[in-house]
Amino acid sequence: MQGKSNKQYQDSARFAGIAAFAIVTIVLIMSIGTLIPPSQGGDPRPAGPGYNYWMPTEEDKMYLDSLHTIVNETKSNVDTIGNTLDRCIRKLDKMHKKQKEEATYNDEYQIWITAEGDTIYE
Numbered sequence: 001m002q003g004k005s006n007k008q009y010q011d012s013a014r015f016a017g018i019a020a021f022a023i024v025t026i027v028l029i030m031s032i033g034t035l036i037p038p039s040q041g042g043d044p045r046p047a048g049p050g051y052n053y054w055m056p057t058e059e060d061k062m063y064l065d066s067l068h069t070i071v072n073e074t075k076s077n078v079d080t081i082g083n084t085l086d087r088c089i090r091k092l093d094k095m096h097k098k099q100k101e102e103a104t105y106n107d108e109y110q111i112w113i114t115a116e117g118d119t120i121y122e
Contacts, residue, residue, distance in 0.1 A: 112120040
């Protein structure tokens with residue numbers, strides 16, 4: 001029967017003791033951590049509806065209004081450009097359609113070879 005040597009038993013006992021010590025240490029640190037209340041961070045203001053919100057000044061309101069005006073003007077410009085492009089595309093489509101309708105077979109500048117082998121340029 002195979003068994004463990006004394007050195008193997010001692011190593012196993014040492015590793016088991018280290019693991020038990022680590023588990024006890026972790027549990028102890030976690031329990032101490034729950035007993036200490038969290039710090040308030042040094043902010044003297046009480047937590048409430050106005051806490052940590054940005055309150056705009058009159059200058060901020062004027063700046064935001066100007067940004068709103070710029071956005072609306074840009075939107076209007078983009079709409080105008082879109083309408084202009086649509087008109088250009090419709091005009092190009094009409095021109096293309098007209099060009100296709102006018103395209104007829106024209107045999108001008110064609111080369112004809114007769115039955116006798118003569119070449120006729122028209």
